[in-house]
Amino acid sequence: DGGITQSPKYLFRKEGQNVTLSCEQNLNHDAMYWYRQDPGQGLRLIYYSQIVNDFQKGDIAEGYSVSREKKESFPLTVTSAQKNPTAFYLCASSPRMGKLFFGSGTQLSVL
Amino acid sequence: ELKVEQNPLFLSMQEGKNYTIYCNYSTTSDRLYWYRQDPGKSLESLFVLLSNGAVKQEGRLMASLDTKARLSTLHITAAVHDLSATYFCAVGDSGGGADGLTFGKGTHLIIQP
Numbered sequence: 001d002g003g004i005t006q007s008p009k010y011l012f013r014k015e016g017q018n019v020t021l022s023c024e025q026n027l028n029h030d031a032m033y034w035y036r037q038d039p040g041q042g043l044r045l046i047y048y049s050q051i052v053n054d055f056q057k058g059d060i061a062e063g064y065s066v067s068r069e070k071k072e073s074f075p076l077t078v079t080s081a082q083k084n085p086t087a088f089y090l091c092a093s094s095p096r097m098g099k100l101f102f103g104s105g106t107q108l109s110v111l
Numbered sequence: 112e113l114k115v116e117q118n119p120l121f122l123s124m125q126e127g128k129n130y131t132i133y134c135n136y137s138t139t140s141d142r143l144y145w146y147r148q149d150p151g152k153s154l155e156s157l158f159v160l161l162s163n164g165a166v167k168q169e170g171r172l173m174a175s176l177d178t179k180a181r182l183s184t185l186h187i188t189a190a191v192h193d194l195s196a197t198y199f200c201a202v203g204d205s206g207g208g209a210d211g212l213t214f215g216k217g218t219h220l221i222i223q224p
Contacts, residue, residue, distance in 0.1 A: 033211050042115075042199060042214035043154075058211060090153060099144055100201075100212060102153045 002027045006091050006103035012111050013078065013085060021076045021106045023091035030096055032074035036060060037088040037105075046089075049074055050096075078108065086110050113138050115202050117215035124190055125223055132185040132218045134200035142203040143183050144212060145174050147196045154199065158185075190222045 004025045013019045025032065031050050035043040045058030049068040063082025068074055074093075078085045086109050092100040114137040124130050134143070142161050146154040158167040160176035160183060167174050171194065173186045183200055197219045201212035 035211075035214075040216075040219075042216040043201075044214075045211045048211045056210075099156055099159050100154075101156070104153045107151075 004091060004093055004101055004103035006089075006106050008106060009104070011106055011108045013108060014111050016080045018077055018079050019108070021078070021089055021091075021108070023074045023076065023103060024072055025074075025093045025101075025103075026072060027093055027095075027101060028071070029093035029098075029101070030071070031094045032068070033092045033094075033100065034058075034064070034066065034074070034076045035090045035092065037090060043090065046076065113140070113202060113204060113213045115200060115213050115215040117198075117200055117218050119218060120216055121219045123221045123223065124187075126191055127189050129189065130187050132187075132198055132200075132220075134183040134185070134202075134215055136181050136183075136202045136213075138181075140178070140181075140202045140204065143176050144201045144203075145183070145185055146199045146201060148199065148217070149196050157198075187220075192222050192224060195220055195222045 007022045033048045034046040037043050044060050046064050047066040049055035052071050055066050055068050065077045089106045091103040094100045116135045118133050145157040147157050148154050158174040163178040165176045171188045176183045197217045199214050199217045201214045204210050
């Protein structure tokens with residue numbers, strides 16, 4: 001089945017630690033995205049990538065990093081510089097100019 | 112900067128009633144999307160609206176787009192409990208590029224028996 005797989009479903013971060021959220025898609029989509037969702041809020045764009053080996057900052061990129069070495073994969077690293085990382089993180093992909101397809105999300109919490 | 116506003120942000124209604132959720136956006140756009148999110152879950156695509164006057168219907172939900180007014184509506188007819196969820200509208204930039212969508216804050220809908 002085609003889709004977007006995010007892992008892990010739940011993740012805990014200790015202070016000063018970097019953590020990486022995985023996102024894999026087998027839809028052959030060019031574009032991939034990371035969004036952050038806080039309780040009762042909409043989604044805010046962290047980073048996006050339109051093509052392999054290229055990515056752009058979204059509205060709230062500070063404290064995060066990404067890579068796009070393969071078309072299928074777009075991992076997000078939450079660095080220690082992100083002081084308020086607790087949120088629900090959603091990865092999405094889209095064909096060019098198409099709608100976004102979302103993964104099941106990762107809930108990140110701070111210990 | 113593109114801004115997207117939804118209202119109401121919270122709506123409690125009874126089964127069998129009709130209601131409309133509104134989505135306003137601040138700059139020209141050629142594509143608007145409606146998504147549904149159940150608690151703790153991901154977003155499910157409901158409608159894609161790509162032109163002025165577009166109207167899409169699926170079951171008890173109907174979405175429309177007025178690009179001149181920069182307004183989309185999501186109308187619920189004869190609501191049932193299963194429609195309880197949070198509904199988001201999202202707008203793409205006018206260039207048609209893959210720069211991501213800008214989301215409204217969502218409308219938390221509770222439908223009571």
